[in-house]
Amino acid sequence: MATGAAVWATVLFFGGKRIVEYAARPGSSAAPDMYWPAGSRIAHPADRPALLMFLHPKCPCSRASLSNLERILSFGASRVRCTVVFVCPESVSESWRDSDLVGKCRVIAGLSVMFDDGGAEARRFGATTSGHVLMYDARGRLFFSGGLTPARGHEGDSSGMDAVRALISGATPVSVMTPVFGCPLFEPELAAGLGTGAEE
């Protein structure tokens, strides 16, 4: 009985440790420019701050990021122009544009959706992990860069949410950079070209 319990506890401990470590391990990210990239196809709004979220269309972890974004928009959607950019690899089927995640975005009020085929915009903004959020003020200056979830695939309060809420409400955030938890937007060799490494 005692031996069994010990073995059981050991297995559970290391198993739990493994998934906790996985959840707590952030994705890679490149250092973004401090201003809105000039060559971007995404138009910057001049009247208010802009929030960009780059998502992998099939990343299950990004549901939590999108849920947290929805919670943010629920009290301040009019104060910020929010755009979700789905980064689609080249030569994938059209079904990627109709994934569950895309469908969820389309029903959230105050949210614009666009597709970044091939990932040029992502690269331009320095986003390599799904769920990466960039927030710029009305003049195009970067306010915030990071993820909105406390762990990979986990909803709920996080430092990123607190920071974005503060910026939207005009307050000073505690932190302006948070780790991003999500799937890599690019395959490893492509990510390596950006100087980042994808997990999994």
Place this chain on the structure above:
Amino acid sequence: MNASQNMMTPSCPAPPSPEIAARTEEIFASSRRSNFQRTDRFFAVLMLVQWLGGIAAALLISPRTWAGAYSDVHIHVRAAVFLGGAVAAFPILLALLRPGEASTRHVIAVGQMLSSALLIHLTGGRIETHFHVFGSLAFLAFYREVSVLVTATVVVAADHWVRGLYFPQSVYGVLTVDRWRWFEHAGWVIFEGVILVLYCRRGRIEMRRLASQQAQLEATNRIIEAEVAQRTADLAAGETRLRMYAASLESANSALAEGKAQLERKQRELEELNAALEQATREARAASEAKSAFLANMSHEIRTPMTAILGFGDLLVDAEHNASDRLNYVNIIRRNGQHLLMLINDILDLSKIEAGMMKVERTLVNPGRVLADVAALFGERAGEKGIRLDVQLDGPVPERIVSDPVRVKQALVNLVGNAIKFTSAGGVTVRLGFEASRGAVVYHVADTGPGIPAEVQTRLFEPFVQADASTTRRFGGTGLGLTISRALARMLGGDLTLESRSGCGSTFSLRIDAGDVSGVPMLTSLESARAELESATASRRLPRLHGRILLVEDGPDNQRLIRGILRRAGAEVDLAENGADGVEAAMKARDEGRPYDVILMDMQMPVMDGYTAAAELRARGYTSQIVALTAHAMSGECQKCIDAGCDHFLSKPITREGLLREVAERLAFVAQI
């Protein structure tokens, strides 16, 4: 304490007996053990379902992880399969192998809370999934044991505490949190735990109460069972008594039924006896009436010939009548006298038959000669009536049979006499036959008379009965002939039967047992019998007497009659008036050397009767023949005469032929000496 105080004081239940208390604890422990085992099995199923549910959730929520266009199985799927399996396996194993053990339920508590943590993790920390923690605690409360809830709560608290230390953002969403923030999360768990502890305590109290009730119920059941057993035994005893009563009643019923049957039998017997008595009464009344009628008839029958005898006797005295008339008168007197004699003989025969004193002989008889004799006897009478009398053989008949010739002839005379009497035209036929199968000879007497009605035939053979009352007036007779004839036939080993139809004549069949006839020649005609009869008739010429005879008789008429017959036959006759004179005369003659050859001794005389006189003579050494003359025709009379010393006897009335033949035989006997 008064009554009102008693009423005001709430009543406290009496403490349970030690036996019930011990049984309560036993049931409570058993119930807890059953509850533990039952809940263990429940969690074994629940954790299996949870494991499968976790896999399904992982496959639904995060089936694959992506890197650009590249994808692989998500680590959550692997975790759901392997880590979830590991979480559930050990508790399930213990629930199956060691159900009810404390360690099992505590391992289950740990595993269940870790299942909640894993499920929350797999669903991305959704707030809704956290309700699984509270649901698990509620499920664990099924054990109704606080320590299990404590273990579960400790697991939750430890999880939050450890993760708060090493990975706070996975629990609280921020990297830096208050060191007691974990206690806030654990506090809510503890809050529910407190509620569940209260529930568990109440549950345990309820279990103990139920156990107490069950113990009391069992105790009550035992009392009831004992009572039931006692009642059952009482009922069985009662049933046994009832059965015994029933058996007694059945026995009594049987006895009553038997008594009733006996009573009914007695009643039937009484009814039969009454019927028999009534029948006997009727028969006695009928017999009395018949005897009265018979007496009247006898009176008539006797008075009628007596009237003729006396009347014509008076006419004989009258000198005016010539010799021819006088001879006619004498014949009338003789015929009436013979009728009277026949009547008296019938009465005597019937008396003998009814008294069982009628005797029959067994000697050789020629049935053909009897037939010829009777035919000769009635031939003249039939001719006088203008009817024919035929006799014939009906086949070969034994020449000799063993029977009583007198009684056979007597019966046949009755039948033929009746047939001639009742036949006015036609004739009478007598056929003699032999029935070899019965060993009997049969005389069929057939007439062409009026016949006998069927209703009369059944009682025709009863005494004093004739076809009807007018028969006696028309034809005369006593009504005893057929009765006597049937009785004689039966005494002779046969019977007398009748076939008759009214208007068609009658046939009487007289059967006589023939006895042993083996080797006896058979008669084929009646000629030899007739010849034998004629020869016998010829030998019946009256004998002449030669000898001295003393007649001892007190009646002058009989003295005159008997002395006249004997003297006319040639005998020398002396008279004596009574027995004493007779003795003296006999002794005197012997003494004088001239003894009498025969003494005819009347047995009823004054001074000295015949019995005394005969005995006196024998006593004095008198050796000559003494023949008794007696009017008593009974057979006992004969023996009485012999016993007195007589050698033979003659019954009155005495016929001339009978007297002469008897005296001749006595004289011949003397001559032989």
